[in-house]
Amino acid sequence: AQSVTQPDIHITVSEGASLELRCNYSYGATPYLFWYVQSPGQGLQLLLKYFSGDTLVQGIKGFEAEFKRSQSSFNLRKPSVHWSDAAEYFCAVGTYNNNDMRFGAGTRLTVKP
């Protein structure tokens, strides 16, 4: 069965510092991988997705993620964090038709001034 693990429950970084959020997946076939962001009281917004092709995926708001099949990982990165990036981040693995998308438990990002 497909599943996602986000090892870090909470991460704190200083504004302007680089960021990496970890995600490991378990999936029998070629995974469809996603990163979403959720601000308090809001729904989820898609940052980026990977279906196939180039393993380095660019997303919105300056985020990128790299798919590494050998490590079953899909880590999210940003070179310079802004205070507005403080939110909950979810990694997800799904099917081609968005049916039964599995989310990780999330990583809460705090940004220090």
Place this chain on the structure above:
Amino acid sequence: ETGVTQSPTHLIKTRGQQVTLRCSSQSGHNTVSWYQQALGQGPQFIFQYYREEENGRGNFPPRFSGLQFPNYSSELNVNALELDDSALYLCASSSPYEKLFFGSGTQLSVL
């Protein structure tokens, strides 16, 4: 902001009651998915509707049921509410094989 709207935004019910949550999908979308997000957890897939038919279901009991209407809006019904049903319920609409657009959710509290 997405074009997905959910109502109500907050709801308080007591154990054993029934509840109906509503979702209006974004224009042009014919697929609606429902998720339950417990406090401190990631969303869990409840079910998906495509053109008024259930198109996949997660590990939720039959007391969780749904409907999709000809205008592609949707309802989530939960019977015999339990305390553990307290959660944020998220609706997402999409076109087939396209990204999900999430609403802001309905916060359900069961006392």
